[in-house]
Amino acid sequence: MNRSELAILLKEHNQEHILDYYDKSSISDRNKLVSQIQNIDWGLLGLIDREKTQQRGNFEPLEGMSIEQIDANKKPYYDMGIKTISDGKVAAVLLAGGQGTRLGCDGPKGMVNIGLTKDVFIFELLIKNIMSVTVEANAWIPLYIMTSIKNNEQTIAFLEDQDYFGYPKEYITFYIQDMTPSVDFEGKLLMESNDSLSLSPNGNGGWFSSMVKANLLDDLHRHSIEWINVFSVDNVLQKIADPIFIGATIASNSQSGAKVVRKANPNERVGVLCLEDGKPSIVEYYEMTDEMANARNDNGDLSYAHGVILNYLFRLDKLEDILNIDLPIHVVEKKIPYLTMDGQYIKPSKPNGYKFEELVLDMIHLFDNCLPFEVVRENEFAPIKNATGVDSISTARQLLMENGYNL
Ligand code: UTP
Numbered sequence: 001m002n003r004s005e006l007a008i009l010l011k012e013h014n015q016e017h018i019l020d021y022y023d024k025s026s027i028s029d030r031n032k033l034v035s036q037i038q039n040i041d042w043g044l045l046g047l048i049d050r051e052k053t054q055q056r057g058n059f060e061p062l063e064g065m066s067i068e069q070i071d072a073n074k075k076p077y078y079d080m081g082i083k084t085i086s087d088g089k090v091a092a093v094l095l096a097g098g099q100g101t102r103l104g105c106d107g108p109k110g111m112v113n114i115g116l117t118k119d120v121f122i123f124e125l126l127i128k129n130i131m132s133v134t135v136e137a138n139a140w141i142p143l144y145i146m147t148s149i150k151n152n153e154q155t156i157a158f159l160e161d162q163d164y165f166g167y168p169k170e171y172i173t174f175y176i177q178d179m180t181p182s183v184d185f186e187g188k189l190l191m192e193s194n195d196s197l198s199l200s201p202n203g204n205g206g207w208f209s210s211m212v213k214a215n216l217l218d219d220l221h222r223h224s225i226e227w228i229n230v231f232s233v234d235n236v237l238q239k240i241a242d243p244i245f246i247g248a249t250i251a252s253n254s255q256s257g258a259k260v261v262r263k264a265n266p267n268e269r270v271g272v273l274c275l276e277d278g279k280p281s282i283v284e285y286y287e288m289t290d291e292m293a294n295a296r297n298d299n300g301d302l303s304y305a306h307g308v309i310l311n312y313l314f315r316l317d318k319l320e321d322i323l324n325i326d327l328p329i330h331v332v333e334k335k336i337p338y339l340t341m342d343g344q345y346i347k348p349s350k351p352n353g354y355k356f357e358e359l360v361l362d363m364i365h366l367f368d369n370c371l372p373f374e375v376v377r378e379n380e381f382a383p384i385k386n387a388t389g390v391d392s393i394s395t396a397r398q399l400l401m402e403n404g405y406n407l
Contacts, residue, residue, distance in 0.1 A: 001034050013042055014187070020341055021194045029195035036197045040181055040189075044356045047331050048187050056287060057277035061295075061303040064260060064273070064372025065248055073248070080250055081243025085137035089226040092130060092141050092241050093211070095310075095360070096155060096233045097148035097177040097201045101335045102386050103234075103393075108151040109384070110233050111158050114393050114400075116407040122236055122384065123158070125400075127165040130240045140171045141241050142223050146210060148201035152176050175214035178202045182336045184353040190338040198338050203357025204232075204310075205327045208319050217320070225316055230360060232310040236396050237382035237403060240311075245373050249313050254371040256280070256364060257313040260306035261377040266293040270307035271361055273372045280370035282308055282361040306372040308361060309381050322366040327358040379403060 001009070003022070010016050022033055070077065084090055100109040110123035127143075134140050147155045156174055159165075164172055179199035182190050190198035207230060211217070220228075227249075229241050238259070239245070249257035258273050271282045285293075288304065295303040333351040340346060364370050375381070382399035385391040397407055 077247030080247035205358025
């Protein structure tokens with residue numbers, strides 16, 4: 001594509017400012033920018049105003065498995081989960097492609113050291129956590145780590161340097177998720193440099209399609225995997241490949257399961273697992289009416305109380321069935337570093353634009369059923385999202401110490 005063809009394309013989409021960057025980039029680098037522009041899904045940019053009015057269906061509460069119910073059947077669930085793991089049917093996927101913009105870390109979030117008297121890396125806590133299960137099951141769980149092009153090299157180098165915190169290298173596989181362009185609040189494409197758009201990871205919803213693109217489906221089948229536990233990088237207390245969760249999901253004949261915590265109060269800002277038009281679904285806190293948030297059942301408990309913590313279990317055959325179904329795109333306000341027209345690289349301190357993301361929580365609605373599996377918040381939920389205040393390193397440290405961790 002030559003300059004005048006590019007100019008026509010950009011004008012058509014109201015993005016002529018890109019030409020200024022193109023003209024400043026070295027001739028040899030221009031092809032990179034042109035190919036990024038040719039690959040843009042222009043439909044995305046039109047979503048900026050639409051998502052806010054996205055229609056949802058009819059919500060109803062979904063009964064879950066309470067802590068009391070789980071405790072009453074702990075042994076059979078545990079045994080079934082351990083057997084499933086020992087039989088080699090469980091894999092784990094660590095979602096580590098995010099950029100941690102709220103935390104403001106420069107590199108991969110998993111590399112953050114939260115120790116006080118010694119090194120305690122987030123990746124280390126997660127891997128040690130899986131290893132506690134592999135010891136009990138006497139079998140390794142294939143661990144897939146999704147990164148993005150922005151943090152892949154650093155993640156691999158770090159884990160290699162740390163000798164994978166004792167996890168056998170042959171059971172760890174990295175793969176890279178897709179990227180999408182980001183725009184400012186006016187919908188103008190942001191630039192990373194004169195020869196590159198500002199590209200961001202396309203959300204955690206693409207974890208399975210990116211796995212398939214990376215040719216890992218054969219690998220999953222080669223391992224005879226039936227269940228995949230997907231989890232976030234930033235909840236340092238969660239139990240990964242939890243045998244009781246696996247056993248309970250299988251015993252309840254569910255195609256998927258979600259670890260949930262009981263909502264602390266009606267206004268807690270957490271997505272809630274419920275039913276939408278008769279199928280499992282997650283409703284975001286800002287999508288709930290006051291009436292819904294405050295609704296109570298006959299026992300006086302909140303009807304919509306299953307707060308999700310980004311730890312899901314999916315049956316592989318069902319994931320394959322839904323592979324080609326598009327997930328909704330979320331338009332998310334973020335802090336996006338960018339290059340100004342006069343060549344300054346800005347790292348904004350507050351959100352300055354939108355990223356376009358698919359989210360793993362939307363996958364739930366594609367399953368016929370999903371088990372809300374309740375866990376004790378204080379024992380399994382210590383997310384590190386923000387630099388200070390709620391869900392920060394200091395709140396996570398406190399929770400880890402209350403759970404007997406030595407930091
Ligand atoms: P978050 O929604 O917290 O996003 O991710 P983030 O990018 O890490 O952080 P902020 O919003 O910029 O502060 C939840 C989980 O999903 C992963 C993250 O790594 C984290 O484990 N994730 C998120 C991806 O793997 N890819 C993405 O594109 C986004």
